[in-house]
Amino acid sequence: MPEGHTIHRLAREHRRLLRGVPLAVSSPQGRFAAGAARLDGATLTGTDAYGKHLYHRYRTTGGELLRLHVHLGLAGKFFTGSGLAPAPTGAVRLRVQASAGWLDLRGPNACELHTPADQKALYARLGADPLRPDADPDAAYRRISRSRVPVGQLLMDQSVVAGVGNIYRAEILFRHGISPYRPGHDLPADAWARLWPDLVTLMRAGVRTGRIDTVRPEHEPRAMGRPPRVDAHGGEVYVYRRAGQPCHVCRSEVRVAEMAARNLFWCPTCQPC
Template sequence: MPEGHTVHRLAAAHAEMFRGRPVAVTSPQGRFADGARRLTGRVLESAEAYGKHLLLRFDGEQVLHVHLGIYGKYTLAPGPAPTPTGAVRLRLASDGGYADLRGPNACELLEPGDVKTLLDRLGPDPLRPDADSELAWRRISRSRTVIAQLLMDQAVVAGPGNIYRAEVLFRAGIDPRLSGKDLAASQWAALWADLGVLMAEGVRTGRIDTVRPQHTPEAMGRPPRVDDHGGEVYVYRRTGQPCLICENPVLTTELAGRNLFWCPVCQSPR
């Protein structure tokens, strides 16, 4: 599933391509035909990301909500839109280009009250300037749930996924099995700040790189990582490989249906 930095990049791309312009909206697949009829010809006023949710606001208080989920994919390109191929749920087109959406978990119009309901159930997004990290801390500090699971709970922190949660915990030297109530406030402050830095870099580059300068392939004289995820990381999907710092094997286990990666030495309980 795309992590929050990807959705922020999509919001920026939509704003650059469509904001301030009337947009032709269609649903070649037909599953969003009614919504498309309500939106077509309207002007896109803003495009925003809240965690993994994309909100496109059109004139007339029309709000399009998109959540990519596991299978959702966007194609955005300048120029005239080609004949649709495959199951295109949503197409936006203007003189700036076009955007095709396939396979999303959600593609729906929301009433103003529904937008508030959606945002109220999300935790703070480290990429948003209006985020309140204390809201997340209050939830974390009262919870017996392990911090690795809390970081994946979008009601606690909106945006991070499996990669960012594994990597920020490693960079902070925190045992992922530590309960929220046992996490120190200073540890949470470090996690929050690091999430903001790493995810902002992901927005800038379009990939997730989490290793510090002294641990890059160039600095260590090692081959670049080969993985369809891309990016240089410490523990994510490096099961059995030597830790880049202590050289002990990276471990993995399943937690709440997702693979969790960590170094048992660098992240040993203290």
């Protein structure tokens, strides 16, 4: 599932591609046909991202304001191109054709029209998004500090911190030497005060580059004389998907276990319980 930096990056890309011109909107698959018909001919006025949720804001030819909500889930993906879109193949839920290019959406968990009230209600259920200027890290810490749930699970709870997925969860805890099994109420306030801005920095870098890179300069491949990471997810990391390999810092074996139905990666030496 894409992490929050990807959704914020998509919001920015979609604004550049679609904003300000009349759009031809369709649903070749047919599952969003009614919604696409309402959007056809509309103009994109802006986009917004919160955690793993993406919104497009449209103004129709009749002046109606509509919001398109997309949650990619595990299988959803956007495809874009310049010029005219090719003939659709497969399950294209949403197609948007602009003057300069096109956008296709396949396999999302959600593709639906929302009212402003719907959007407000959704946002009210979400925790602090490190990539939003209105994020409230103190509110997130209050939730964490009152909980007996392991901090590794709390960081993946979108009602606590929105946008953090498995990679950022594993990497930020490693960078701060925090065991993912530490109960939330045992996480000191000063540890959270160091973790949050670091998470903001890492995720902002992800928006810029489209990768998740979390290793410090002294642990990069060139500095350590090691080959670059080869992985479909890209980016240099400390523990994510490195189970059985030596830790870049202490050379202990990176561990993997299941936590709340997701694989959890950590170094037992650098992140003691």
